[in-house]
Amino acid sequence: MHRSATLAVIALALTLTACGSKVEDPVEQIVVRPPGVAAVPAAPAAWDLVAAGKAAFAVCTACHSAEPGGASGIGPNLHGVVGRGAGSVAGFSYSEAMAKSGLTWTESELDAFIANPSGKVPGTEMVAGQVADAQRRAAIIAYLASLKN
């Protein structure tokens, strides 16, 4: 019963090396699904920028709808935003900064805005939704561009 912390671990290690191994398998193993299957929802077969953008747009949906004719939320409806003038959704009350920005939402202007909203439009009321990752921004913009009709 003498358990010297150091000696005991050494002794233990010697026993471990000495005696034959006994593998203890699970008594019960319930496999619900393999990893990575449902985890990446609707994983596109090939790299599909629009599909990836739709998934990434999830972070925007807290404030924006992109449905045709969908109501504005905290932020304006973004359906058809690509090519449209900034601050132009009827009935949405924009900040003065946005309303007077004079911007047209080209893909590159959108990219700059999403990368750093208050950097691009100082005084904007869009306080969240910044996307640091360039690839994700490209995907989101591709998705928004695909919504034109």
Next chain:
Amino acid sequence: MNDMPQQPQRSRAAKWTRRGFIGAGVLAGGALVIGVGVRTGNPVGRLGPLVAGGEGEQLINSWLKIGADNIVTAIVPHCEMGQGVHSVLAQMLADELDADWSLVRVMQAPADGSYVVTDTIRTFVAPGTLDAPDWLEPTWNGLFTKIAQLADGLITGGSSSIRTTGQRTMRIAGAAARQMLIGAAAREWDVAAAEITTANSMLSHKPSGRSAPYSQFAAAAAEQDMPQTPQMKAPENYRLMGKDVPRIDIPDKVNGAASFGIDAVVPGQTLTYAAVRRVPVPGTRVAKMDAAQAKTMPGVLQILNMGDFLAVVADSYWQAQQALNAVTAEYTAPESTIRSSDDQFARFAAALDAAGDKGGEEVIGRGDVPTAMQAAAKTVSADYQVPYLAHAPLEPMNATVWARDGRCEIWTSTQVPLMARSAAAKALGLSKDDVTMHHPMLGGGFGRRLETDYVVMAARIGQATGYPVKMIWSREEDTQKGLFRCADMSRFTGGLDAQGRLTAYNNVFTQRNDPADACDCAFYDIPNKSIRVAEAELHLPFAAFRSVDHSQQAFFIESFIDEAAQAAGRDPLEFRLAMLGQSPRHKAVLEKAAAMAGWNAKPAAGHGRGIALTESFGTIVAEVVEVDMSSGKPRLTNVWCAADPGFAMNPDGFRNQMEGGIVFGLTAALYGEISLKDGAVEQSNFHDYKLMRMDECPAIAVEIINGDHVRLGGAGEPGLPPAAPALANAIFAATGKRIRALPLAKHFA
């Protein structure tokens, strides 16, 4: 042993040196490597990619490399768990090498048999061989290297790294490399080696005005003969040793770059996460598992009944833990009849009762206790007890495993990487060589990570899934289902003669682990002693706790010495000093702590001071604690600590370790208690397993006495033992109330 040269050989590769093995060789990039002993069959080619995979580097097995950029890298075998070992071992090596500290880096040695800590194992297993004559040294060294390799002896523990690996390996590697660099320069410059000086990673020859960085001679140095007895510095020549050089590991810990076990990633793989629940009562098994609800929960991949624990594997840790919370189970009946803490202490009391005055196994016997007791003018008796304690490291137990195709790769923070590798190999039915260990820094060890239970659990989960999985214990699991500092009880009777001297000392306790001398206070001159152990069953599994047996024994012994002083009508300091006639270093330490505290001046009203003296892991420590009891509850105001570790290699680091040990000891003494109900642990998290908070921490002053430059003591643990008794003694001084059962705060609730 064909490693042993029959006669002096010129071959570098087969030469032994005193105090350690050193090998040397040239790297592809022209860098010099001073390595571990060139042991026969040493797989240099296999080790190369492990330790010198960088640009222009190619190995040899090694304690140090010098790169083309003149950077010296110390390859440190011990694990960094906050104690500063990476930095201080590099500091020792760099001093002997005369390296520029700003050009020194540290690398964690890989979990490979070539990096066993021979001198640590040897110091613990056979300290007597450390003073072997030179001609025997190779034999002992070779033998203990073999033993260490067999025993997976890559250990960080026992407050041992500086005094074993630091003194006997790192310094030699540095000193030998320096001599070889000088030799190479002397040859190239065609001057006498004695005329060459070294400083700041540069070689200089004053008479000719020549100088060069080490890197320039690294390759040529490797062609030099290995010095048979490298010249180590005398203390008066230390340049880095004994100085507060800044620690190498701190910047990364401050800016968040440091990587701990729990931060592990599996390169190129998506991790899955396992939450686990062990059986609530040790020794039981899962009888039945119901996972119907858990199966439907988000992120869940697998639900496992492993017999001794349950696990849920999911896409994220949170999902795994939530689903695990929804798994219900029934367990087999426990064999142990210990259900409550009262049951546990009743077992101890019964064992002590059965042992009586003479029973149990004798650990220390000296003089004639019965006769001395009979002759005593006065006797004093007391029982003390301590509860179980959890280690509660900030980083909970965790391990990341990828087992596939008959191989297994593990990432975990551990104090014993090779033992963890063997334990996992055994659990999976693999050979050791099929298991690869990665062991980053530890977010706290404290002895808990000398155990490999959690690594084995993760390996079994990884084996079942076949894909990479990171197992993380919840805080609750870590508090309730781990391994514990044992509870214990100790009984004393002392006999005082007419002059109030302690002449008879009778003690019996129930738990003995490590170190063997923890139950004694040999520095006190007590002529008749009987110290015995009467072993009693423990309900919870054991793991060494910071300072191991000293963590409870110091409380028992130094509380009792205080009671003896009181019975003798003597001042506690004076009573102890009177017994230290044979122990001048202990006396100096105790006097120092008392002087720091101003022991002779009366404390403020409602305050009390207590003192305690211990020696553990080769270091002598005295602490005075002052407590303010005026509110009716203990409020700690000050700790004054004096310590003699022989020589403090990095005084700032040493003081940090004393402070850490003191806080660890005080928090355990005040609050630490793991109690049992229905055979299971009652506490679960920091709300009911309280740690001392910042605002409760007393001012701590530490002073160092360098009392022996040759035989060094440890730093990580020795600050802890005196803390609990000094505090209990302070509470007695303030209130007249003698508390014999920890934790202390419970008595003032």
